[in-house]
Amino acid sequence: MIVKIVNKGHYTLWRLRRSHMNALRCVHALTILGNKNRYYMEKHIFEIKNLNIYYHDFQAVKNVSVAIPSYVITAIIGPSGCGKSSFLRSMNRMNDLIPNAKLTGEILFHGVNIYDPLISEVNLRRRVGMVFQKPNPFPFSIFANVAYGLKIQNIKDKAMIAERVEESLKRAFLWDEVKDRLKKPALELSGGQQQRLCIARALAVYPDTLLLDEPCSSLDPLATAKIEELLQKLKKEVNIIIVTHNLQQAKRISEYVGFFNSGELVDFGPTKEIFERSAQSMVGRYIQGIFG
Amino acid sequence: MFFSTALKKYNLQTNGPNAVFLILVMLSFCFAIAMLFMLLASIFYDGFLRLSWQFLTQFPSRNPQMAGILSSWVGSLYLMILTGIIAVPLGVGAAIYFEKYAKKNWFNHLMEINIGTLAGVPSIIYGLLGLALFVRIMSLDRSLIAGAFTLALLILPIIIISSREAIRNVPSFMQDGALALGATRSQVIKTIIIPLSFPGILTGVILSLSRAIGETAPLIAIGALTYIAFLPESILSPFTALPIQIFNWISRPQILFHHNAAAGIIVLISITLLLNMSAIFLRDRFDRKNSK
Numbered sequence: 001m002i003v004k005i006v007n008k009g010h011y012t013l014w015r016l017r018r019s020h021m022n023a024l025r026c027v028h029a030l031t032i033l034g035n036k037n038r039y040y041m042e043k044h045i046f047e048i049k050n051l052n053i054y055y056h057d058f059q060a061v062k063n064v065s066v067a068i069p070s071y072v073i074t075a076i077i078g079p080s081g082c083g084k085s086s087f088l089r090s091m092n093r094m095n096d097l098i099p100n101a102k103l104t105g106e107i108l109f110h111g112v113n114i115y116d117p118l119i120s121e122v123n124l125r126r127r128v129g130m131v132f133q134k135p136n137p138f139p140f141s142i143f144a145n146v147a148y149g150l151k152i153q154n155i156k157d158k159a160m161i162a163e164r165v166e167e168s169l170k171r172a173f174l175w176d177e178v179k180d181r182l183k184k185p186a187l188e189l190s191g192g193q194q195q196r197l198c199i200a201r202a203l204a205v206y207p208d209t210l211l212l213d214e215p216c217s218s219l220d221p222l223a224t225a226k227i228e229e230l231l232q233k234l235k236k237e238v239n240i241i242i243v244t245h246n247l248q249q250a251k252r253i254s255e256y257v258g259f260f261n262s263g264e265l266v267d268f269g270p271t272k273e274i275f276e277r278s279a280q281s282m283v284g285r286y287i288q289g290i291f292g
Numbered sequence: 293m294f295f296s297t298a299l300k301k302y303n304l305q306t307n308g309p310n311a312v313f314l315i316l317v318m319l320s321f322c323f324a325i326a327m328l329f330m331l332l333a334s335i336f337y338d339g340f341l342r343l344s345w346q347f348l349t350q351f352p353s354r355n356p357q358m359a360g361i362l363s364s365w366v367g368s369l370y371l372m373i374l375t376g377i378i379a380v381p382l383g384v385g386a387a388i389y390f391e392k393y394a395k396k397n398w399f400n401h402l403m404e405i406n407i408g409t410l411a412g413v414p415s416i417i418y419g420l421l422g423l424a425l426f427v428r429i430m431s432l433d434r435s436l437i438a439g440a441f442t443l444a445l446l447i448l449p450i451i452i453i454s455s456r457e458a459i460r461n462v463p464s465f466m467q468d469g470a471l472a473l474g475a476t477r478s479q480v481i482k483t484i485i486i487p488l489s490f491p492g493i494l495t496g497v498i499l500s501l502s503r504a505i506g507e508t509a510p511l512i513a514i515g516a517l518t519y520i521a522f523l524p525e526s527i528l529s530p531f532t533a534l535p536i537q538i539f540n541w542i543s544r545p546q547i548l549f550h551h552n553a554a555a556g557i558i559v560l561i562s563i564t565l566l567l568n569m570s571a572i573f574l575r576d577r578f579d580r581k582n583s584k
Contacts, residue, residue: 092472094472122475125472125473136468136469137469148473152474152476201473
């Protein structure tokens, strides 16, 4: 059993299943210690080395090397088709599902190469959750949606599941809106609520990192604001990497920004620095709306 | 008169090629409907008076007034249940394999074409296959189970094709959502794909069963008996079925037997209609449930 102590005491007990990545477990055993001020074992969650992603003969990501810092929001920006989604999907191996996708290079998650043949992508995805562009709740009840991640881990303890569902919905700022209708179909919720439900669903399995692929692009400004507020709170508990088209959003919520253009990671650094780049650089021109 | 109102209704010109075309298609429509009504009317005229509780609860007899269809409708019922038990797991399993596991190579492509062709093979061919394989080689004799295997082979291609269609219609973002939570491939199939494609699969199964219940040729080919004055005791008992009873009565010279046949046809049509209606009802119900 591994205990992870985050700021607030009650997300503390964390039982890793026996089948989880042994290597990652060792690393995580070292992240146990914590007190009121979070203690980081590692500075970086992901270290990416010479990453190339190909679809057939099209190269979507070109020789990207970057280290993504822990417990901040990292935003990935760039024009459409620049490879930022491929980059994001490679971090929990969702790219494996695309036929003819080929990947070279290394992605280290807490120091372990996730493309190592010994690593199971299923266990990886339980640690690195993902929220998609279009809210995709299952056509089940709200409760069943959040409980799904636990159900597939064969957790049968009903009291524990109920507790975890409530906790996850609270963490996703959705509990007050849905507590009286947990048995209602999830598809009756509004778009913003559905997206927060998807976040709650991902949080229920206690991921270490959340990958968000343009989570607000189909939402109205109010729902977007709510999700941004939520992410600000969540970054204290999980690592967040978000792909966004909305530069203002990246500026508002992120501590670090990576800028992709035609498959290359052109720039990566603290948000303030990036947004202060002069109009001379490509990033500056993109941010000021001169191209893109 | 009828045509001119129709033309006005659709706001078409009442002369010229439009009108000619409309008249032609309407005539062919009326012809088809009229034929169907004539058929139904003649059957009801002949058989309606023979329909009674007695007709359903008596065994066949040499005396047309005494003869009933108990053994044949019970035989048909058992046959359908057995056929369903055999064909549904095989068909759905094959469909899942084709949609989710099979690689896109020439062999699987050939198999797909093959299955498409098998759906159009005349049913007597299946009867001959059943006679050779189940009745002779596997020496199941003229038993219920031999008939069920034969009919299962007959409807298997239809079930595979309709199930594949249903599985393909499960949106991929639902599967991505489950995979991103760490579901394995088989868990996705079990918890997402099968529940979501269930209405489609069910519709295909019921429609193919309603085809199987009316099949006569394969059952005659495997030698189902025509005169049976007892109910099948086990799956190895000889049996008769509704279409065979009808076929038998029709081929007799006495006119009273023809009335019996007409009554049998009414029962058969009612069962088919009932099956089709339940298919539509179930599909609508599940659709409404899922789209909520």
